[in-house]
Amino acid sequence: MKIAVCIKRVPDMESRFRISGDGKVVDETGLKFDMSDFDGYAVEVALQITEKLGQGEVVVVSLGPDAVQEALRKALSMGAARAIHLKADQVPRDGFAVARALAAELESGGFDLIMFGKHAMDTMSGVVGPMTAELLGLPNVSAVSKLDVEQGKGTARRELEGAAEIVEFPLPAVVSIDEGIARPRYPSLKGIMAAKKKPLESKPAQLDPTRLEVTKTELPPDRQGGRIIGEGAAAVPELVRLLQTEAKVL
């Protein structure tokens, strides 16, 4: 079982974000970065699959500047066998351009399974996985909250609103991983030392001109919060009155 997991390096979401001088994007200088949450779940699931089958290889792939090697090393220290870095000055906001570059790399890799996180925590879009599947002509299953694979076949549970579906699909396939499926392991200290010696291949990403740009970034208007209307059950009548007359939601 050969599994590719595509991961993205994103800023720590606990950060206080600042807007760049031109008002277009988030100024990411000085922020702490890590592998995006859902991508961590995907790496964990991939490792569990190969561990359960007792065979296979997990390859992690990331597109972006040299700094993404940090996220790749983290995945290697969790247990992935090798890493591919697709070099680009930055990650384009155009998910289709990213999917094209990934598909070009993954096409000839002979992967049984290509995994993504449900979405990256910065762009929160979740389009790259399904787009890559489409470009590779592979079946796609997104928002997977349970996954079983055996040779040639997969079964997954997908969460829908107020329901779930159980789907079957042939391999090779592309899946994107939702919350709740597995908590990513902590890179063990031995794993961190071993990761130094694992292969990490770096090559230029093949990126098309982008047709999706971020033209403005704003902080949402500060909520005029902090209005405490009282203490204990005694405050309930006033709350109900405000919900009826002021907020008009009751």
Next chain:
Amino acid sequence: MANVLVFAETRGGDLRKVALEAVTAARTLADRDGGEVHALMLGAPGIASKAEQLGRHGADVVLVVEHPGLGNHSAEVAAATAAARAKEGGYAAVVFSASAQGKDLAPRVAAKLGVPMAADVLSFEKTGSGVSAQHPGYASKVVQTLTLTATPAIVSVRPGAYAPAANPKAGRIESLAPAMDPASARVVVKEMVQGRSGRPDLGEAPVVVSGGRGLRAAENFKLVEELAEAFGNAAVGCTRAVADDGWRPQSDQIGQTGRTVSPQLYVAVGISGAIQHLAGMRTAKTIVAINRDKEAPIFKVADYGIVGDALEVVPALTAAVRDAKKGH
């Protein structure tokens, strides 16, 4: 011509509310250039009877794909059909719902058409250079304007961002064949698992009542359930800590790694307001917080706060909401 194609989502032989929202959203774009809205719906035979609802909400044409193999949604069939239609129809834009179905479907259609897309947008409009859309990013801590310069412009619209508006149009029905045989789809739905019935889904409910560790024990979650019950139209959510502790299923988790909701009213019970949680609910219209600790960060985003023990305040609120509802 600047017609807009909209994908109208169905499940279990019925249109979903997000379909009406998507048609409403598509209408705003088409009206700017005097274009038409064409709604595409797929389902088992009989689904055509639901088409007129789309007409009432602004569809000029309803493209109905009926097939016995489409009782369950098939993303492959839907993607192939929508992409084929989008190509033939020369649309300026294609609109999807950013629902579970739509989030999966829209990028496939975009890739088939060889264009990028803007996912999960709060609003969008035609601008000089293309279509611009507002999209929350960075754990919902910023709002970004994305500009799409490819044609068609593809967007998926966050559930709840557009309220379905009546806007009667012709709603002329045209039937369409699926672009591929549903029997040849590779991903096959083996089983649908229904969630708890009688409660609206988190993403769609106008009111969300959510509980955190401040409830102190799993059994106290029934107070949250009862409050939701009193509102009548409320869904129940929870924090990550509560889901991790197994008090509630993961699917109820609201936050950075869980569901994102934008209800009219969000009631946070015993929730301190960690950034992880705020990321999932800060776009709610009105936020009420009930928490023992008056320093809790949730009060900074709450429109109305009550400092107090959830176990004491919530039953009182439940009773008061019941009374208020009776009064209506």
Next chain:
Amino acid sequence: MQDFYNIDSLLSEEEIAVRDSVRRFVDDNVLPIIGECYVEGRFPKEIVPGLAELGVFGANLPEEYGCAGLNNVAYGLIMQELERGDSGVRSFASVQGALVMYPIYAFGSEEQKQHYLPKMAAGEIIGCFGLTEPDFGSNPAGMITMAREQSDGSWVINGAKMWITNGSTAQVAIVWAKTNDDKDQRSIRGFIVPTNTTGFCAKDQKGKLSLRASDTSELVLEDVRVPKDALLPKSGGLKSPLMCLTQARYGISWGALGAAIACFEEASSYAKTRIMFDRPIGGFQLQQLRLAEMLTEIVKGQLLCVQLGRLKDRGEFTPQQVSLAKRNNVHIATDIAREARRLLGANGILAEYSAMRHMANLESVYTYEGTHDVHTLVLGQAVTGLNAFGA
């Protein structure tokens, strides 16, 4: 906390990765429960398997014995992160790694190493270290625990040990005892004693107001008979246990900074959000002084530790240098915890906040592994060449 002096630039990518992994573990598994454990007076045993899986026990010992083979700076960063959770958690790891695994590694036979080290790294065997006695703390040379060699080569040990971290949890104890009757400290040797041996008894020490999330016990050994191969063959004289203590003290120098960082983070975030007289208390000069002092001392302590770790990695460090770091860092951490407690006002006395817990813990850390005063005398001797110890 903010890396005010860009100390990360002194660390390698692996050292940072090690720290961050342990940090995340502590954030997820220690911080949510530690306040409650402290109030209940219980060591959080449930985190031991996770710590073992992470590889923190004996992390600076070689890979051939199932350990992570980290350098000493990475090891120190682990101690820092563990103590950011709680001194009790760091103490557990210090004892397991520096006071039990280390002596087996340094003084044990190859068979002892092969048998114990992998299982201890995996957390399957927990150890404790018995040196201090009820009447011999700062003066271990005076110990009265005695091991007598029998005609068949086995040993019979009698004595009592006190203030033994992990004492009631451990499956093995490293017991230090004199081996001849002339009471000469040169006869002190180490023994690996399984705690289920007849005559071995561990009793919880009750009534602690510090290190409450840690197991501290009293050991009583009454005619405890252990086989010949329980002896650590290469141990000899008081020097052997003191070498272990140097290892542990090195970790404590880092650990104390972890407690200080926890207090500083708590205090600075509280200062920015707590409103009094209509503005954040962080805007008042008195609180700014507190925070500025805390930040300065933490940065200095970190620089001290990084250099000490580099010296240790090069095999160049001296026990006196370790004394300086332990003495300084525990001292400043104790002060920082107290100032943080004060900055937090009345909230500072609650278990919900960490400052008072760290403050109380650090009083033990101040006293154990060579009291502050003893390290003062070590440094005094290093400066003057004159011995100011009692004897």
